[in-house]
Amino acid sequence: MNREELEALAARRRAADGERWHRVSVCCGSGCHSMGAEQVLATLKGEVGAAGLTREVQVHASGCRGLCAAGTLVEVESGPADGAERHLYVGVDPEVAVRIAREHLVDGRPLSEHHADPSDPFFARQQRIVLESAGRIDPEDLESCLAAGAYAALEKAVSEMTPAEVLAEVTASGLRGRGGAGYPTGLKWSTVAKAAGDRKYVICNGDEGDPGAFMDRSVLDGDPHRVLEGMALAGYAVGAEQGYVYVRAEYPLAVKRLKIAIKQAERLQLLGNRIFDSGFNFRVDIRIGAGAFVCGEETALMASVEGKRGSPRPRPPWPAQRGLFGQPTLINNVETLANVPAIVRRGGAWFAGIGTAKSKGTKVFALAGKVRHTGLIEVPMGTTLREIIFEVGGGIPGGRAFKAAQTGGPSGGCIPASHLDLPVDYESLAAVGSIMGSGGLIVMDETSCMVDVARYFMGFCREESCGKCIPCRAGTVQMHELLGKIAAGRGELDDLGRLEELADLLGAASLCGLGQTAPNPVLSTLRHFKDEYLAHIEERRCPAGVCGAGARAEEVRA
Amino acid sequence: MMPVASPPHPSGDKRFKMLDAAMKRHRFQPDALLEILHQAQELFGFLADDVLLYVARCLKLPPSRVYGVATFYNFFSLEPKGEHTCTVCTGTACYVKGAGGILAAVEREAGVKAGDTTADGKLSVVEARCVGACGIAPAVVFDGEVAGGQTAVTVLERVRRWR
Amino acid sequence: MSVVTLTLDGRPVSAREGATLLEVCQESGVALPTLCHLDGLSDVGACRLCLVEVAGQRKLAAACVTQAQEGMEITTGSERLVRYRRQIVELLFAERNHVCAVCVANGHCDLQRLAASLGIDHVRYAYQHPALRLDASHPRFVADHDRCVLCTRCVRVCDEIEGAHTWDVAGRAAGCQVVTDLAAPWGESASCTGCGKCVQVCPTGALFEKEQAAGGMLSKHRDFLTYLKNAREKKEWLR
Numbered sequence: 001m002n003r004e005e006l007e008a009l010a011a012r013r014r015a016a017d018g019e020r021w022h023r024v025s026v027c028c029g030s031g032c033h034s035m036g037a038e039q040v041l042a043t044l045k046g047e048v049g050a051a052g053l054t055r056e057v058q059v060h061a062s063g064c065r066g067l068c069a070a071g072t073l074v075e076v077e078s079g080p081a082d083g084a085e086r087h088l089y090v091g092v093d094p095e096v097a098v099r100i101a102r103e104h105l106v107d108g109r110p111l112s113e114h115h116a117d118p119s120d121p122f123f124a125r126q127q128r129i130v131l132e133s134a135g136r137i138d139p140e141d142l143e144s145c146l147a148a149g150a151y152a153a154l155e156k157a158v159s160e161m162t163p164a165e166v167l168a169e170v171t172a173s174g175l176r177g178r179g180g181a182g183y184p185t186g187l188k189w190s191t192v193a194k195a196a197g198d199r200k201y202v203i204c205n206g207d208e209g210d211p212g213a214f215m216d217r218s219v220l221d222g223d224p225h226r227v228l229e230g231m232a233l234a235g236y237a238v239g240a241e242q243g244y245v246y247v248r249a250e251y252p253l254a255v256k257r258l259k260i261a262i263k264q265a266e267r268l269q270l271l272g273n274r275i276f277d278s279g280f281n282f283r284v285d286i287r288i289g290a291g292a293f294v295c296g297e298e299t300a301l302m303a304s305v306e307g308k309r310g311s312p313r314p315r316p317p318w319p320a321q322r323g324l325f326g327q328p329t330l331i332n333n334v335e336t337l338a339n340v341p342a343i344v345r346r347g348g349a350w351f352a353g354i355g356t357a358k359s360k361g362t363k364v365f366a367l368a369g370k371v372r373h374t375g376l377i378e379v380p381m382g383t384t385l386r387e388i389i390f391e392v393g394g395g396i397p398g399g400r401a402f403k404a405a406q407t408g409g410p411s412g413g414c415i416p417a418s419h420l421d422l423p424v425d426y427e428s429l430a431a432v433g434s435i436m437g438s439g440g441l442i443v444m445d446e447t448s449c450m451v452d453v454a455r456y457f458m459g460f461c462r463e464e465s466c467g468k469c470i471p472c473r474a475g476t477v478q479m480h481e482l483l484g485k486i487a488a489g490r491g492e493l494d495d496l497g498r499l500e501e502l503a504d505l506l507g508a509a510s511l512c513g514l515g516q517t518a519p520n521p522v523l524s525t526l527r528h529f530k531d532e533y534l535a536h537i538e539e540r541r542c543p544a545g546v547c548g549a550g551a552r553a554e555e556v557r558a
Numbered sequence: 559m560m561p562v563a564s565p566p567h568p569s570g571d572k573r574f575k576m577l578d579a580a581m582k583r584h585r586f587q588p589d590a591l592l593e594i595l596h597q598a599q600e601l602f603g604f605l606a607d608d609v610l611l612y613v614a615r616c617l618k619l620p621p622s623r624v625y626g627v628a629t630f631y632n633f634f635s636l637e638p639k640g641e642h643t644c645t646v647c648t649g650t651a652c653y654v655k656g657a658g659g660i661l662a663a664v665e666r667e668a669g670v671k672a673g674d675t676t677a678d679g680k681l682s683v684v685e686a687r688c689v690g691a692c693g694i695a696p697a698v699v700f701d702g703e704v705a706g707g708q709t710a711v712t713v714l715e716r717v718r719r720w721r
Numbered sequence: 722m723s724v725v726t727l728t729l730d731g732r733p734v735s736a737r738e739g740a741t742l743l744e745v746c747q748e749s750g751v752a753l754p755t756l757c758h759l760d761g762l763s764d765v766g767a768c769r770l771c772l773v774e775v776a777g778q779r780k781l782a783a784a785c786v787t788q789a790q791e792g793m794e795i796t797t798g799s800e801r802l803v804r805y806r807r808q809i810v811e812l813l814f815a816e817r818n819h820v821c822a823v824c825v826a827n828g829h830c831d832l833q834r835l836a837a838s839l840g841i842d843h844v845r846y847a848y849q850h851p852a853l854r855l856d857a858s859h860p861r862f863v864a865d866h867d868r869c870v871l872c873t874r875c876v877r878v879c880d881e882i883e884g885a886h887t888w889d890v891a892g893r894a895a896g897c898q899v900v901t902d903l904a905a906p907w908g909e910s911a912s913c914t915g916c917g918k919c920v921q922v923c924p925t926g927a928l929f930e931k932e933q934a935a936g937g938m939l940s941k942h943r944d945f946l947t948y949l950k951n952a953r954e955k956k957e958w959l960r
Contacts, residue, residue: 031693250688307590310631368692370654406650442692466630467894467895467896510769620887625889
């Protein structure tokens with residue numbers, strides 16, 4: 001495979017697509033899938049077949065389109081690829097699918113109902129880099145991905161750029177780690193590039209363990225080749241020939257699509273030996289996690305890839321010095337790597353022009369909880385929480401009042417209404433006691449109790465602690481018990497001090513990030529919602545009316 | 559108590575042959591332990607002692623290390639699973655939309671706690687920390703099929719159909 | 722051998738390059754509490770008792786796994802470090818069922834000694850009272866999980882010195898437990914050589930010799946590890 005062949009393949013596919021009257025993509029992401037997307041897909045295919053239009057109309061499955069709350073989503077694209085006419089249908093069931101097929105595809109009269117409005121802020125306010133193809137391409141069809149530009153950046157890199165030049169573009173882009181900590185990606189890459197070792201490894205961290213987050217899942221099952229291409233670019237830049245994608249076992253669809261993608265890429269020598277006839281070799285293997293949140297921590301993840309218990313170890317040595325199998329290792333999150341092909345293709349300066357002074361590019365958020373448009377969105381860094389929740393997200397359903405936005409999962413915090421105009425970037429979220437995290441954004445309204453939320457996350461960390469270090473293993477147990485006591489209306493004022501003292505211990509003394517950040521949900525709710533704690537302690541009541549029921553549920557389980 | 563487990567497994571069980579093939583694909587490398595345990599669980603449904611010992615011997619690993627790994631990860635089960643599995647997602651999005659109540663209802667109905675299987679072997683109740691279907695919360699997985707927008711009523715109705 | 726100089730609690734000290742901060746402390750006569758560390762075994766940095774402050778670093782460093790570097794300024798006994806150490810030991814007492822009066826290690830227990838040296842006279846955390854089993858199936862030894870602090874010394878000595886790797890950690894979080902082989906009773910372990918090293922290195926009364934009453938476990942030989950290591954690696958049999 002060389003550039004001409006790649007371009008010819010992509011052009012041929014684009015031309016073939018352009019000759020069709022209609023290209024219909026049915027969202028088969030996790031949300032739509034569970035609402036019966038497969039039946040919609042089968043219905044459309046059946047109808048098109050029955051009408052004898054299989055040559056004129058192409059019907060295919062796609063990855064997540066984002067608007068999960070309104071599934072199943074079906075897009076009909078008509079005319080030549082550039083300047084096509086697009087119609088997006090929402091809430092499609094087999095019955096509506098029949099109408100789309102008969103009225104729109106056969107008679108050429110688009111339905112007037114079930115239509116999504118493209119000028120709705122949900123679409124208009126988004127800017128898609130990571131998700132630019134997800135939802136449009138067929139992730140199981142390499143040609144469809146190539147037609148959308150897959151592997152063009154890799155081809156450009158290996159045939160006309162040196163590894164140092166690729167690294168320079170990534171550094172210039174200002175990209176920072178999307179797993180949550182926001183470490184500058186270029187810096188991480190250059191450390192691994194400089195490290196001495198017999199061999200080096202690239203690991204893609206797809207162990208998206210944050211409850212309430214599914215960005216990486218959607219990227220992996222919606223556009224797996226983008227991630228593989230990002231890994232290969234990373235391998236080229238740092239001098240690694242072997243990559244591992246570590247994916248959660250809870251994401252069977254992502255695993256399946258990745259396996260298919262790797263096979264397809266290997267067949268066309270987009271992965272493997274002598275990629276694009278260059279001297280660059282890069283293999284990717286899949287490692288499937290087995291249900292341990294702590295494996296998102298990089299040293300635990302490496303232990304897991306090595307087939308061991310996912311217990312973190314102290315750093316230094318950093319993975320860049322001594323990582324997987326004792327060799328220099330680059331670990332990047334799925335979304336971080338998915339940004340790389342666009343950066344290499346369009347240049348670091350282009351990317352650096354998006355976002356804020358210190359946080360460049362876009363961020364994918366999984367919008368969930370008490371918000372109208374639950375689903376997946378991608379917005380420029382610096383977009384305010386208010387814009388995300390009330391414009392893109394469509395606000396709170398049921399006329400209820402906003403109470404808090406939870407970001408960063410068990411390591412993050414709850415942000416109150418007074419900070420709704422906060423521009424979302426790494427620094428400003430940290431300033432209010434939360435973190436960017438991997439992108440889970442859970443909206444809570446007045447029916448959510450902040451003590452209960454803190455207890456929920458502490459319970460999560462208590463169970464997910466690896467058990468190696470004492471502060472995390474035993475401290476989370478004590479903090480969870482104190483929170484349970486307060487929630488049940490048996491708390492005392494002293495308990496708040498004890499909570500804070502334990503939070504201090506865990507934050508300072510725990511071995512890894514899980515324990516160090518486990519107190520964050522408690523500290524942020526104590527900071528912004530102390531009145532709710534006091535109501536539970538002094539008045540023995542839960543202002544949101546949650547805790548009585550929660551305590552009872554807990555008793556049933558005990 | 560150690561069964562003789564020099565390949566091929568003396569039981570003649572075909573599934574051990576398939577496990578052998580998987581281990582061979584990984585060249586019996588000890589770092590493939592997780593992959594092999596996944597494969598073993600897929601073949602046998604759960605990880606019984608003799609399977610763990612067999613894997614330990616083939617990968618040349620101490621049994622305690624294999625046991626340590628098998629018990630570290632939630633996904634591995636050392637007990638047989640029920641005929642049907644009801645997995646209630648209690649990720650944050652599902653939790654704020656009432657997953658706690660759904661789980662409690664299922665546990666009450668089954669008479670077992672999350673992680674356990676009913677005495678008749680019909681139903682396993684599992685609690686999952688986020689299956690990544692937050693957009694359609696609260697989500698429940700019935701035998702591998704994700705269903706969104708669930709309530710205690712809809713879940714119990716599904717579960718009762720199995721019994 | 723090159724040497725680095727650093728400041729330890731305000732005093733200038735020198736150290737061999739590559740030495741850990743814990744070794745520097747030991748050589749300089751600075752007492753630092755430890756639990757998971759044992760001379761002769763690899764270090765895991767798990768108990769967090771030897772945490773020290775390094776000037777200019779936001780994060781605390783576990784002395785047992787941090788290498789001394791030129792110009793480092795180390796503080797080992799700040800008010801907050803002492804508070805953390807007390808909290809950690811209290812958490813351990815609350816975690817399982819440590820009843821010194823009926824313990825074979827009473828008077829010879831590292832946990833007890835730590836509590837005394839830190840001046841702990843009560844535990845502010847809720848006792849968890851887990852229901853754990855006592856395993857007396859081995860002909861010579863007993864494992865009492867009520868007294869285990871999960872330091873993993875037994876796991877490491879069995880793997881690194883004896884080479885049997887009979888012990889490992891099973892489960893996770895508060896449910897962690899040390900197990901032999903596939904967690905069957907110790908006496909049924911096919912890999913255990915019965916060497917007793919695990920018993921000798923156990924800091925508490927979790928692993929002990931049979932026929933011992935409370936306070937009877939007087940003779941844990943911790944020095945034998947250095948003896949064995951010197952014998953193997955340096956061919957020096959120094960008792």
